[in-house]
Structure formats: C-alpha cells, structure tokens
Amino acid sequence: MWSLTQLANPTRFLGLSGRILPWLAGASAVTLAIGLYLAFFVAPADYQQGDSVRIMFIHVPAAWLAMFCYSLMAVSALGTLVWRHPLADVSAKAAAPIGAAFTFMALVTGSLWGKPTWGTWWVWDARLTSVLVLFIMYLGLIALWRAFDEPARAGRIVAVLILVGFVNIPIIKFSVDWWNTLHQPASVFRMDGPTIHPTMLWPLIVMALGFTFLFVTLHLTAMRAEIFRRRLRTAQLVAAHRRPVESGATAMQGGL
Numbered sequence: 085m086w087s088l089t090q091l092a093n094p095t096r097f098l099g100l101s102g103r104i105l106p107w108l109a110g111a112s113a114v115t116l117a118i119g120l121y122l123a124f125f126v127a128p129a130d131y132q133q134g135d136s137v138r139i140m141f142i143h144v145p146a147a148w149l150a151m152f153c154y155s156l157m158a159v160s161a162l163g164t165l166v167w168r169h170p171l172a173d174v175s176a177k178a179a180a181p182i183g184a185a186f187t188f189m190a191l192v193t194g195s196l197w198g199k200p201t202w203g204t205w206w207v208w209d210a211r212l213t214s215v216l217v218l219f220i221m222y223l224g225l226i227a228l229w230r231a232f233d234e235p236a237r238a239g240r241i242v243a244v245l246i247l248v249g250f251v252n253i254p255i256i257k258f259s260v261d262w263w264n265t266l267h268q269p270a271s272v273f274r275m276d277g278p279t280i281h282p283t284m285l286w287p288l289i290v291m292a293l294g295f296t297f298l299f300v301t302l303h304l305t306a307m308r309a310e311i312f313r314r315r316l317r318t319a320q321l322v323a324a325h326r327r328p329v330e331s332g333a334t335a336m337q338g339g340l
Contacts, residue, residue, distance in 0.1 A: 094311050097171060101304045108301040115294035122287035136200045141288055143193035145295035146186045150218060151253055153183030153299065157225075158250040161243035171307070173239030174314075176246060177229055178306035182299060184222035191215060210259035214252055221249045235314055 123141035130137035157179050163172030194212065195205045206212065225242055232238035259265060280288070 094171065094174075098308060098311060101308055105301060105304055108297055108304070112294060112297035112301050115290060115297055119287060119291035119294045122290055127284050127287045133201055136197060137284075139193050139197040140284075141291045143190060143197055144288060145292040146193060147190040147215070148292060149295050149299050150183055150187040150190050150215070151256060152296075153179050153186060154218065154222075154246075154250065154253055156303075157183065157246050158253075161246040164239050164243040165247075171311075173235065173243070174307050174310045175303070176243065177239070178310050179303055180222055180226050180229070182302050182306065184219060184226065186295075186299070187215065187219040187222060191219060209265040210263040211256065211265050214256045214259055218252055218256065221252065225249075235317075 119141065123138055127138070127141070129135045157176045160172045160176035160179070163169035164176065191212075194215075198207070199205050225245065228242055228245070229238050232241070255262075
C-alpha cells in the first residue's frame with residue numbers, strides 16, 4: 085500500500101499513476117455510458133419541465149466537480165505552504181484547467197436549462213454570480229501560473245490566493261439558503277435524505293460517479309504531463325548552464 089510520503093517521490097507517482105490510468109479511463113467511459121443511457125432513456129420527464137430536466141444530469145455533476153476541484157486545489161495549497169509536499173503544487177496547477185472546464189460546463193448547461201425553466205438565459209442571483217466568480221478565479225490562477233518562469237515561486241504565490249479564494253466555495257454551496265435565489269435548495273445531500281425521486285436520483289448518482297472518474301483520469305494525466313514538463317525544463321537549464329562552462333574550458337585549452 086502506497087503512503088502519501090512514498091507518493092511524494094515523482095518517480096513512484098509516475099509508476100503508480102501509469103498503471104491505474106487505463107483502468108480509470110475505462111471506468112469513466114463505462115460509467116458515463118451507463119449514466120447517459122439511464123438519464124436519457126430510463127429516467128422519466130418532469131411533469132413541469134418536461135424533457136428539459138435531463139440537462140440536470142450534466143449540469144449538476146459538472147457543478148459538483150467545479151467545487152470539488154477547487155477544494156482539492158485548496159488542500160494542495162496547504163500541502164505547498166505547510167507540508168512542502170513536492171507534488172502539491174503540481175496537483176493544484178494540473179487541476180485548475182479541469183476545474184475551469186467543469187465550471188464553464190456548469191454555466192453553459194445552467195443557462196440552457198434556465199431558458200425553458202425561468203424564461204431567461206441568465207439572472208444575477210447569488211448562486212449564478214458566485215459560480216461565475218469561481219470561473220473567473222480559475223482563469224486568473226491559470227494566468228498567474230503562466231506569468232512566472234520559476235515553478236516553485238509561482239506555486240507559493242498561487243497557493244496563498246487559492247486559500248483566499250476558497251471563501252467562495254461555501255458561498256456557492258449555501259447561497260440558496262442565505263439569499264432568495266431562483267435555485268432550489270439541496271435535494272440530494274440533505275440531513276433528512278434526498279427529496280428527488282429514485283428514478284431520477286440513481287441516474288444522477290451514476291453520472292456524478294462517471295464525472296468523478298473522468299476528473300481523476302484527467303487530473304492524473306495532467307499531473308504526469310506537468311512533471312515531465314518540469315523535468316524537461318530542469319534538463320534544459322542544466323544543459324544551458326553547462327554550455328558556457330564547456331566553452332570556457334575549450335577556450336582555455338586553445339590558449340594553452
């Protein structure tokens with residue numbers, strides 16, 4: 085069994101992730117295929133919203149993963165600043181574009197669902213606005229990472245901003261409880277149990293599981309790419325440092 089300390093070694097991480105990625109990719113494909121079949125061919129249409137309610141099976145998992153991804157980045161930021169975990173910054177940087185994609189998907193599908201349900205593509209209520217802020221935060225963090233040439237320095241600065249921005253996650257979660265919004269309150273994760281009918285709940289759970297498998301697959305793949313990118317950068321810096329030394333040595337020999 086691999087511990088977090090052992091996985092701090094990038095070589096061991098690459099070995100383990102390389103073995104499990106094919107299984108994760110297969111699980112993602114199978115689970116999403118089953119979920120899509122259940123969502124569009126088994127789950128009934130809503131008595132008020134009709135077939136437009138099927139957007140829920142894409143929109144809700146995307147929104148969940150958008151928040152989960154940022155929460156993972158916050159944990160990774162703590163790993164960077166507190167525990168100095170070698171792969172923490174790699175994890176956060178790899179997760180940011182994926183989180184931005186899920187957030188964008190949640191915003192687009194939410195607009196598509198809102199038009200037939202609310203009669204408008206967009207309203208500036210607390211839930212929609214806070215999710216839009218989350219999307220902008222993702223884009224800002226990605227841009228900030230690219231603004232620095234030194235990964236370690238960028239990782240520390242971005243980690244602080246990630247933790248500051250984490251305050252938006254509970255705002256998104258509890259916005260429907262704190263303010264009067266068009267969004268309905270939580271219907272799945274409730275203390276008294278889900279209020280959604282099982283014929284819609286189970287397809288939603290399967291789709292959420294498939295989205296989670298997909299996220300883990302994409303995240304591990306992006307982490308591997310980032311590790312290889314940093315190793316290549318290190319090799320290029322070492323090679324660039326050696327050239328002047330070798331040139332100087334050659335000139336000295338020529339002078340002799």
